[in-house]
Amino acid sequence: MIDPINPRSRQDAFGSKINRDHSPALVYGVPWISILLGSLTPLLPIIAPAPLLPPIAFVFMVAWRQLRPGLLPLWAGLPFGAFDDLFSGQPFGSGILLFSLALIGLDLLDLRFPWRGFWQDWFIASGLLAAYILLAAVFSGSQVGGEHLVTLMPQFLLSLFSYPIIARMVSQLDRFRLFRVRRLG
Amino acid sequence: MAPPSNRSGSNRKAQLSVFTGYVLASVGALIGAALLIISLWQPQAISGLRSMAVDATSSAGEAGASARTGGRSFFEAIAGYYRAGSRNAELQNENEVARVKLVEAQAIEQENKRLKAALGLRDGEVKPVALGRLIGSTSSSARRFAYISAGSSEGVGREMPVVSPMGLVGRIFETGSHSARVLLLTDSESMVPVRRSTDDVVAFAEGRPDGSLRIRLINLGINPLKKGDVFVTSGAGGLFRPNIPVAVVEELTKDGAVARLLSNPAATDYVSVEPVWQRDAVEMLSSSPSAPATESE
Numbered sequence: 001m002i003d004p005i006n007p008r009s010r011q012d013a014f015g016s017k018i019n020r021d022h023s024p025a026l027v028y029g030v031p032w033i034s035i036l037l038g039s040l041t042p043l044l045p046i047i048a049p050a051p052l053l054p055p056i057a058f059v060f061m062v063a064w065r066q067l068r069p070g071l072l073p074l075w076a077g078l079p080f081g082a083f084d085d086l087f088s089g090q091p092f093g094s095g096i097l098l099f100s101l102a103l104i105g106l107d108l109l110d111l112r113f114p115w116r117g118f119w120q121d122w123f124i125a126s127g128l129l130a131a132y133i134l135l136a137a138v139f140s141g142s143q144v145g146g147e148h149l150v151t152l153m154p155q156f157l158l159s160l161f162s163y164p165i166i167a168r169m170v171s172q173l174d175r176f177r178l179f180r181v182r183r184l185g
Numbered sequence: 186m187a188p189p190s191n192r193s194g195s196n197r198k199a200q201l202s203v204f205t206g207y208v209l210a211s212v213g214a215l216i217g218a219a220l221l222i223i224s225l226w227q228p229q230a231i232s233g234l235r236s237m238a239v240d241a242t243s244s245a246g247e248a249g250a251s252a253r254t255g256g257r258s259f260f261e262a263i264a265g266y267y268r269a270g271s272r273n274a275e276l277q278n279e280n281e282v283a284r285v286k287l288v289e290a291q292a293i294e295q296e297n298k299r300l301k302a303a304l305g306l307r308d309g310e311v312k313p314v315a316l317g318r319l320i321g322s323t324s325s326s327a328r329r330f331a332y333i334s335a336g337s338s339e340g341v342g343r344e345m346p347v348v349s350p351m352g353l354v355g356r357i358f359e360t361g362s363h364s365a366r367v368l369l370l371t372d373s374e375s376m377v378p379v380r381r382s383t384d385d386v387v388a389f390a391e392g393r394p395d396g397s398l399r400i401r402l403i404n405l406g407i408n409p410l411k412k413g414d415v416f417v418t419s420g421a422g423g424l425f426r427p428n429i430p431v432a433v434v435e436e437l438t439k440d441g442a443v444a445r446l447l448s449n450p451a452a453t454d455y456v457s458v459e460p461v462w463q464r465d466a467v468e469m470l471s472s473s474p475s476a477p478a479t480e481s482e
Contacts, residue, residue, distance in 0.1 A: 049396025078213035089323025096217025142373035
């Protein structure tokens with residue numbers, strides 16, 4: 001007699017494996033839209049007397065890049081940076097430059113250290129964030145002196161601790177992205 | 186753990202696509218660098234694009250801003266419910282406004298005395314150009330800009346002062362048709378001519394990166410300032426009308442003081458945009474080659 005098949009065997013965490021496939025709109029749309037939405041944080045009703053919020057779009061981009069290398073094309077820094085510059089208050093071009101350099105840097109790092117753990121990813125992200133915040137302050141056109149560097153510290157620390165949270169959000173978004181919602185045939 | 190990335194190996198086509206990727210990314214970075222140099226050189230070069238983007242999204246921001254106002258009053262109501270007898274959030278606010286108004290009135294009185302003595306000149310009532318809500322601010326950049334929900338379709342133009350009931354907030358930097366960007370007083374590029382409200386000690390108020398103002402006296406010598414002195418705009422330069430409260434001294438320094446902003450933009454709901462006080466004077470100053478610091482960008 002034939003044993004009944006385990007009903008879960010044709011399913012996994014992303015839904016049925018028969019007759020269903022990933023939707024390209026979700027697979028490619030979710031990372032792009034989440035990063036672009038991160039650029040809209042200046043429109044949140046927070047009026048800060050000093051720079052405080054982490055650069056959300058940048059953190060999202062680094063987190064997506066760390067979780068899924070190869071999902072974002074290497075040139076993605078140009079559109080993400082340009083959109084971020086429209087709202088961030090930085091002079092136009094600073095985001096394009098910094099986002100592009102970060103993606104190139106992460107790609108070169110992948111060559112050198114192909115296998116990494118979460119702690120290494122966090123360490124790399126914090127290095128990138130420190131460089132980003134410092135260079136953005138330099139590019140902003142205001143004089144960067146000793147006391148200015150002190151006021152950048154709270155923002156840097158917040159960004160540092162926002163990385164694990166955002167990385168977790170990105171992994172949730174990644175599960176959502178890979179649901180098999182498209183019906184075949 | 187990140188999987189090993191898709192290195193090309195000996196596949197010629199894959200090698201070429203990796204190479205193309207690097208070329209495109211480097212070109213992107215170079216475009217960014219070029220645009221950065223252009224926009225540091227000419228800050229207004231792509232302002233149209235930027236204001237269009239903020240115009241397109243400002244309605245969402247405005248909804249957020251009204252939620253902020255509503256949310257705050259909601260929590261205040263709860264606080265008043267539980268702490269009986271302390272409905273003082275609103276009263277405190279009113280009292281604070283009244284205190285600032287008192288200083289303003291004293292300043293006007295003093296100014297009147299001075300002007301009557303000198304010229305007999307009187308300035309008329311200033312009517313605001315437009316009213317707007319503060320939508321948001323560049324809270325992750327080192328520059329301090331805010332967005333307001335009034336633009337050129339309401340008559341808002343560049344360099345117009347933005348005033349809240351508590352005092353000066355900043356001035357218009359760029360306008361879109363339904364939104365505008367405000368250069369806040371705490372931006373490091375912002376500089377406002379001020380004087381002490383009780384006499385004629387004149388100074389400049391400059392923005393500091395930590396969100397306070399630096400008062401720099403023009404006549405150096407013995408520092409006459411005291412803690413708690415209130416500074417109001419002096420009207421020099423023609424941009425801001427005189428006697429708008431700006432800041433209160435918190436800490437003395439060698440050449441002036443560090444002052445706290447009177448109109449904390451985070452606590453303001455509505456702001457009014459006022460016309461440029463003396464347009465002719467501003468145009469004359471900005472057109473002459475040896476223009477002073479009123480046109481700092």
